[in-house]
Amino acid sequence: MFENRVFRAVIMGPPGSGKGTVSARITKTFGLKHLSSGDILRANINAQTELGLLMKSCIDQGQLVPDDVMSRLILSDLRAMDQSSWLLDGFPRTVSQAEALDGAFRVNTVINLNVPFQTIKQRLTSRWTHLPSGRVYNTDFNPPKVAGLDDVTGEPLFQRDDDTPETVTRRLKSYETQTEPVLEYYRSKGVLETFTGTETNKIWPHVEAFLHRKLHSLNQKAAL
Ligand code: G5P
Ligand code: MG
Numbered sequence: 001m002f003e004n005r006v007f008r009a010v011i012m013g014p015p016g017s018g019k020g021t022v023s024a025r026i027t028k029t030f031g032l033k034h035l036s037s038g039d040i041l042r043a044n045i046n047a048q049t050e051l052g053l054l055m056k057s058c059i060d061q062g063q064l065v066p067d068d069v070m071s072r073l074i075l076s077d078l079r080a081m082d083q084s085s086w087l088l089d090g091f092p093r094t095v096s097q098a099e100a101l102d103g104a105f106r107v108n109t110v111i112n113l114n115v116p117f118q119t120i121k122q123r124l125t126s127r128w129t130h131l132p133s134g135r136v137y138n139t140d141f142n143p144p145k146v147a148g149l150d151d152v153t154g155e156p157l158f159q160r161d162d163d164t165p166e167t168v169t170r171r172l173k174s175y176e177t178q179t180e181p182v183l184e185y186y187r188s189k190g191v192l193e194t195f196t197g198t199e200t201n202k203i204w205p206h207v208e209a210f211l212h213r214k215l216h217s218l219n220q221k222a223a224l
Contacts (some may be wrong), residue, residue, distance in 0.1 A: 001081060005085075005218050005219060005222045006083055006084070006085050007032065007085040007086075007108055007218065008085065008086055008100075008105055008107050008108050009087045009088070009093070009107070009109055009110070009111065010087075010089075010110045010111070010186075011023055011026075011087060011089045011107075011112075011113070012110060012111070012112045012179070012183065012186075013110045013112060014117065014120060014175045014179075015120065015168065015171040016123045016124040016127070016168070016223070017112065017113040017115040017119075017120060018091065018113055018115065018200040018203070019036075019089045019113060020036065020089065020134060020136045020202060021136060021142075022113065022200060022207060023087055023089045024135070025037065025204055025208070026087055026207070026211065029208060029211075030211060032087040033084050033085065033086045034086075034087050035074070035077060035087070035089065036089040036090050037070065037073075037088075037089070037090035037093075038089075038090045038134075039089075040056055040073065040074075040077070041065065042059075042131055042134075042160075045059070046131055046132075048107050051069070052053075055069070058162045059162055060159075060162055060167070061162075061167065061170065062162055062167040062168070062169075062174065063170070063174060064093060064172030064178060067094055067097055067100070070091065070093075071096075071097050073137040074091045075101070078104070087146075092182055093178060093182065094178050094179065094181075094182065095181050095185050096184055098182050099181075107186075107191060109191050109214055110186040110191050110192045110193065111207060112183060112192055112194040112209075113195055113203065114194050114195065114196040114197075115198060116198060117172055117196065119198045120168070120172070121165065121168055121169075124163045125163060125164075126138050126140055126146065127160070127163055128157040128158070128159060129157060129160055130152075130155060130157055131158055132154070133150070135150060135151075135152065137157060161175075189210035193195075
């Protein structure tokens with residue numbers, strides 16, 4: 001799919017906008033490696049690592065993890081991926097993180113899921129997550145085949161500690177104050193592509209068509 005080029009993409013959007021859901025479709029269709037900062041943090045909490053124990057209260061309260069911790073964690077994972085094409089989900093979330101990423105890698109495109117806040121609140125209270133893989137379900141939208149169990153492994157699903165209505169409100173607030181400026185940052189660099197809607201199934205065909213076009217033009221440039 002990528003021929004000679006390494007393709008580096010970021011997916012952004014408010015909490016619950018469908019970043020994880022759309023990322024799963026992108027990785028399946030285009031074969032990019034998916035790296036989700038939230039999944040990495042939750043895996044650390046689950047494994048009770050030093051970092052996980054330190055960051056748990058921050059995440060449960062809907063606050064962002066400090067920039068230096070987050071940037072070090074993600075950039076070291078990205079460096080370990082070397083020449084792979086990747087899709088970053090949940091990072092960068094502040095301008096300082098975006099600058100740190102820029103210092104290490106050139107991002108080809110930033111996909112922004114623009115979903116209204118009212119839609120989001122309903123979704124998150126009915127989300128169920130398979131913590132080891134980050135697979136997400138929703139009792140209305142995409143229920144698991146057997147209630148409470150992951151389709152692939154049969155392991156139990158959990159509700160995230162930060163999906164309570166009060167914490168979702170705090171996460172949306174921190175998105176507005178700390179993450180929206182990152183959209184401006186990427187818009188000014190000419191790499192931001194925004195997709196607006198209330199349903200993932202309607203947004204997805206536009207994202208898919210955009211990525212096909214983008215990859216086609218990158219591969220053509222590489223062939224010159
Ligand atoms: P995360 O894990 O990055 P958020 O808050 O950015 O968390 P979240 O909640 O994971 O994002 P999402 O991935 O955008 O949301 O959405 P999703 O899981 O795919 O979809 C949400 C639900 O809606 C699912 O149940 C899905 O099935 C359903 N759904 C999808 N589409 C539809 C639809 O069309 N209709 C319906 N009805 N349902 C649908 O970050 C968590 C925390 O980690 C820390 C922070 O504390 C953060 O709050 N953190 C960082 N801190 C600092 N810097 C960073 N870079 C950080 N990254 C993470
Ligand atoms: Mg997610």
